[in-house]
Amino acid sequence: MGKVVTKKSSYYRWRAREGYLFILPWLIGFCVFMGGPIVAAFLMGFTDWSMFKPPGFVGVANYLKIVQDSFFWQSLKVTCIYLLNVPINLALGLFLALLLNQNIRGQGIYRTIFYLPSVTSGVAVAILWLWIFMPDIGLINNLLSKVGIEGPLWLMSERWVIPAFIILSMWSVGGMMLIYLGGLQGIPTSLYEAAIMDGANFWKKFLHITLPILTPILLFNLIMSVIGSFQIFTTVFIMTRGGPNYGSLFYVLYIYFNAFEWFKLGYASALAIILFLIILGATVFIFRSSAKWMYYEK
Amino acid sequence: MIFGISSAKLQKKVSKFLVYLLLTAGGVIVAFPFYWMLSTALKVPGQEFASFFLFPRNPQWINFVKGWTILPFTRWLWNTVIITGGSVAGQILSGSLIAFGFARTKFRGRDFLFLVCLSSLMIPFQVTMVPQFILFKHLGWLDTFKPLIVPFFFGGNPFFIFLLRQFFLAIPSELDQAARIDGCGTFGVFTRIVLPLSKPALGIVAIFSFMWRWNDFLGPLIFLNSTKKYTLALGLRFFRGQLHVEWTYLMAVSFLVVIPCLILFFIAQRYYIQGIVMSGIKG
Numbered sequence: 062m063g064k065v066v067t068k069k070s071s072y073y074r075w076r077a078r079e080g081y082l083f084i085l086p087w088l089i090g091f092c093v094f095m096g097g098p099i100v101a102a103f104l105m106g107f108t109d110w111s112m113f114k115p116p117g118f119v120g121v122a123n124y125l126k127i128v129q130d131s132f133f134w135q136s137l138k139v140t141c142i143y144l145l146n147v148p149i150n151l152a153l154g155l156f157l158a159l160l161l162n163q164n165i166r167g168q169g170i171y172r173t174i175f176y177l178p179s180v181t182s183g184v185a186v187a188i189l190w191l192w193i194f195m196p197d198i199g200l201i202n203n204l205l206s207k208v209g210i211e212g213p214l215w216l217m218s219e220r221w222v223i224p225a226f227i228i229l230s231m232w233s234v235g236g237m238m239l240i241y242l243g244g245l246q247g248i249p250t251s252l253y254e255a256a257i258m259d260g261a262n263f264w265k266k267f268l269h270i271t272l273p274i275l276t277p278i279l280l281f282n283l284i285m286s287v288i289g290s291f292q293i294f295t296t297v298f299i300m301t302r303g304g305p306n307y308g309s310l311f312y313v314l315y316i317y318f319n320a321f322e323w324f325k326l327g328y329a330s331a332l333a334i335i336l337f338l339i340i341l342g343a344t345v346f347i348f349r350s351s352a353k354w355m356y357y358e359k
Numbered sequence: 360m361i362f363g364i365s366s367a368k369l370q371k372k373v374s375k376f377l378v379y380l381l382l383t384a385g386g387v388i389v390a391f392p393f394y395w396m397l398s399t400a401l402k403v404p405g406q407e408f409a410s411f412f413l414f415p416r417n418p419q420w421i422n423f424v425k426g427w428t429i430l431p432f433t434r435w436l437w438n439t440v441i442i443t444g445g446s447v448a449g450q451i452l453s454g455s456l457i458a459f460g461f462a463r464t465k466f467r468g469r470d471f472l473f474l475v476c477l478s479s480l481m482i483p484f485q486v487t488m489v490p491q492f493i494l495f496k497h498l499g500w501l502d503t504f505k506p507l508i509v510p511f512f513f514g515g516n517p518f519f520i521f522l523l524r525q526f527f528l529a530i531p532s533e534l535d536q537a538a539r540i541d542g543c544g545t546f547g548v549f550t551r552i553v554l555p556l557s558k559p560a561l562g563i564v565a566i567f568s569f570m571w572r573w574n575d576f577l578g579p580l581i582f583l584n585s586t587k588k589y590t591l592a593l594g595l596r597f598f599r600g601q602l603h604v605e606w607t608y609l610m611a612v613s614f615l616v617v618i619p620c621l622i623l624f625f626i627a628q629r630y631y632i633q634g635i636v637m638s639g640i641k642g
Contacts, residue, residue: 076464076465076466076545077464077465077466077467078466079464079466079545080460080464080465080466080469081460081466082460083456083457083459083460083464083549084456084457084460084461084472086453086456086457086512086513086514087453087457087460087476087513087514087520088472089513090453090510090512090513090514090515091475091476091479091514093494093513094487094491094510094513095479095482095487097490097494098486098487098489098490098491098494099482099486099487099490101490101493102486102487102489102490105489105490157382157385160378160381160382161382163375163378165375165378165379165382171382171386172632173625173628174386174389174390175385175386175389176624176631176632176635177389177390177393177621177624178389178392180570180620180621180623180624180631181574181617181620181621182570182574183573183574183575183576183592184574184576184591184592184593184595184596184599184613184616185574185595185613185614185616185617186617188595188599188609188610188613189392189395189396189610189613190392191599192395192399192606192609192610193392193395200391200392200395203412232389232392235389236635239632239635239636239639240635240636240638240639241639242636243635243636243639244639278639281639282639288480288481288483291483292483292484292485294485294576294577295574295576295577295592298576298580299596299599313483313485316485316489317485317488317577320488320489320492321492321581326489326493329489330489330490333485333486333487333488333489334486336483336485336486337482337486340481340482340483341481344481
């Protein structure tokens with residue numbers, strides 16, 4: 062009887078073990094810093110743990126409290142209104158990319174300028190825009206007053222604080238624009254030429270060639286900006302800390318306050334799990350619905 | 360015909376002009392806040408509102424020094440350099456090892472685990488930050504740099520694992536075979552074939568993770584307590600919270616904090632653009 066080399070032979074097992082070795086750092090990291098914490102957050106959501114006393118099991122009390130928590134609903138509302146920035150930026154980024162894709166000179170310079178805001182971030186940017194949004198003396202209202210318009214109170218106005226953050230998000234649309242541009246440049250010009258010969262005008266070309274081919278990129282940008290919108294923290298923390306009158310109490314900011322300023326760790330964990338489920342649901346929903354409008358190369 | 364130009368040609372010229380107009384207007388709007396930051400930084404403190412839009416006639420370059428020395432920014436700069444350097448090194452090291460595992464080796468559950476890795480991108484730090492905080496508290500790592508550096512030696516940001524894996528997949532496996540015939544083990548393939556060919560991708564990982572680590576705020580906020588351990592991000596926020604800080608000094612120091620990222624961007628522009636496009640197209 063001859064020896065048959067099967068998948069279970071020691072060579073294959075050795076090669077498989079090698080693979081595990083290579084990803085070992087990730088396996089450890091995932092369990093310790095990601096998977097483990099998620100499970101821990103899930104469990105902690107059922108306790109009333111605060112920094113001052115050891116955790117006590119309270120079942121679903123936290124979740125019941127959350128449903129009655131007006132700040133919870135306010136923070137959901139704030140975050141959802143802010144989500145309006147996604148369609149605005151998706152369209153703006155595409156518009157700019159389309160402009161840049163015309164044969165123009167200095168494309169590189171424009172690309173650089175538009176991408177510049179994405180390179181800077183964090184506290185410095187937050188402080189800069191705090192300065193820009195100042196009601197009387199800031200840049201925007203100053204400019205507006207020169208044309209005779211009295212600008213709103215921006216970060217000090219409940220109505221205008223979220224639009225202010227949306228404007229701030231539009232400033233960094235350069236990253237999305239670049240991704241669109243990459244996609245646009247991948248569309249073979251022969252398609253457009255054929256369309257022109259059939260008498261297609263700009264709109265027809267856009268709707269029937271450009272847009273369908275861009276749908277995978279649209280999906281990517283959509284998911285990235287939705288996830289990003291749920292994570293906005295530094296700018297809010299520095300510029301408004303959730304004010305005025307909780308008008309900018311973003312969800313993750315509310316989690317932070319509960320955990321690190323009010324020390325309600327159990328409650329904060331419950332909030333975090335809800336966030337996790339919301340993002341999970343949103344992503345699944347986007348993926349499912351994308352089957353209807355995604356275009357695949359046959 | 361108008362002025363001897365056909366109407367089709369005229370339409371084309373007008374639309375080209377509109378494109379340039381819109382792009383330039385957009386460019387000015389986008390670049391203006393930076394100009395604004397610099398020009399405010401150079402005004403005489405207390406006179407930020409004089410000649411509002413104009414560049415100051417006698418720019419006070421000394422403001423950079425004066426603002427910087429109001430608080431221990433140099434120490435904070437040093438902290439930020441250590442944390443950023445450590446975490447970027449860890450990210451590159453572990454990211455490339457892990458990505459190689461996902462790209463080049465075969466084992467059961469490989470693609471499933473990669474999917475798991477990728478999906479963890481969706482989870483905001485705020486979901487895991489509380490348990491992580493408690494973990495580090497028990498380890499005694501609070502108020503040290505460890506929570507901000509060590510996780511990056513264990514994979515770090517899955518975005519970079521994804522990027523590197525896609526890049527590795529594109530390297531032809533014939534090169535691997537050739538090396539193995541010469542007696543190279545898998546690790547040898549990693550160090551002698553794949554890594555040297557991946558310099559552009561590694562560069563992109565280095566640049567982006569530098570940027571994100573340098574500007575990180577929430578991490579230092581919850582893991583660092585004592586002022587002397589602060590990073591520049593925390594220090595800037597502390598600065599802003601002081602009473603009677605002139606906007607000129609605030610803008611000056613903010614500008615200094617932002618400068619390394621700007622310089623890095625200008626030097627490595629091509630890598631930035633490539634990185635963004637690669638992530639979007641392959642994503």
